[in-house]
Amino acid sequence: MKPAAAFLTGLLLLTAPPPAAGLDGAAIAARLLQAYPDHLKAVEGNVLVWRDGTRMPLDDGAGPKSFEALLAKPDLKDQFSMEYRPGKPDTPPAENSGPGRVRYEPFFKKMYGGCEDRAMARKLVTIGWLPRHRGGKAAVTTVNKVHEHLEAVSRELDELPDRFMKYLIPLSGTYNCRTVAGTGRRSMHAYAAAIDIAAAHSDYWQWTAGGARGKFPYRNRIPQEIVDIFERHGFIWGGKWYHYDTMHFEFRPELVQ
Numbered sequence: 001m002k003p004a005a006a007f008l009t010g011l012l013l014l015t016a017p018p019p020a021a022g023l024d025g026a027a028i029a030a031r032l033l034q035a036y037p038d039h040l041k042a043v044e045g046n047v048l049v050w051r052d053g054t055r056m057p058l059d060d061g062a063g064p065k066s067f068e069a070l071l072a073k074p075d076l077k078d079q080f081s082m083e084y085r086p087g088k089p090d091t092p093p094a095e096n097s098g099p100g101r102v103r104y105e106p107f108f109k110k111m112y113g114g115c116e117d118r119a120m121a122r123k124l125v126t127i128g129w130l131p132r133h134r135g136g137k138a139a140v141t142t143v144n145k146v147h148e149h150l151e152a153v154s155r156e157l158d159e160l161p162d163r164f165m166k167y168l169i170p171l172s173g174t175y176n177c178r179t180v181a182g183t184g185r186r187s188m189h190a191y192a193a194a195i196d197i198a199a200a201h202s203d204y205w206q207w208t209a210g211g212a213r214g215k216f217p218y219r220n221r222i223p224q225e226i227v228d229i230f231e232r233h234g235f236i237w238g239g240k241w242y243h244y245d246t247m248h249f250e251f252r253p254e255l256v257q
Contacts, residue, residue, distance in 0.1 A: 025043075056076065074103065086228075
């Protein structure tokens with residue numbers, strides 16, 4: 001379980017701008033519509049149109065934002081402000097890079113529901129995790145068929161050699177009605193669309209002592225073979241963030257197309 005420690009200003013370096021993804025409005029619209037066809041109908045100019053008729057702006061018109069503002073007050077377009085690149089990274093993440101950490105909460109809450117709502121509980125199922133290796137169970141949402149995608153991940157991981165199992169078992173969490181540690185922002189775990197693999201063999205930036213100017217060294221022990229399997233099924237990995245969380249994977253197919 002990750003600690004609920006407060007963010008330290010010296011560590012975050014919040015004003016540094018992240019690298020831009022360079023996607024235009026048409027590309028962003030196409031990615032959203034392709035990733036979530038059960039929910040989204042069209043994009044009309046600056047407006048995302050849901051199948052139930054709900055209209056949601058893509059761009060709030062606020063212009064360029066600091067890293068802090070991207071996390072605290074993003075719009076839908078801001079979710080693409082940092083490019084997520086599947087595959088093995090060539091270098092550790094750049095300072096304040098965090099593709100996928102920017103989440104427009106109204107978008108995800110409308111799609112998955114609020115975890116305080118009983119209706120969301122009816123969308124949860126329990127799946128077997130790595131059954132060949134007796135990995136236990138995982139609670140996950142059926143929205144966007146996340147349960148099916150995670151079952152596909154589990155089947156592939158179950159075929160890996162035994163030396164990989166220490167990174168995968170026991171699980172450190174799936175569904176959890178909580179916020180991101182140290183913030184008021186909803187975690188993707190609150191939507192039952194995220195999974196934390198074995199914490200004992202993972203690394204998390206808040207577990208690392210800061211160095212010069214509040215920076216901290218990048219650390220990762222999760223094999224690339226595991227990351228590749230998750231990414232093939234629409235999950236992004238927290239190990240590609242400057243504020244890294246290498247146990248964390250979340251379903252974000254709009255970012256891994």
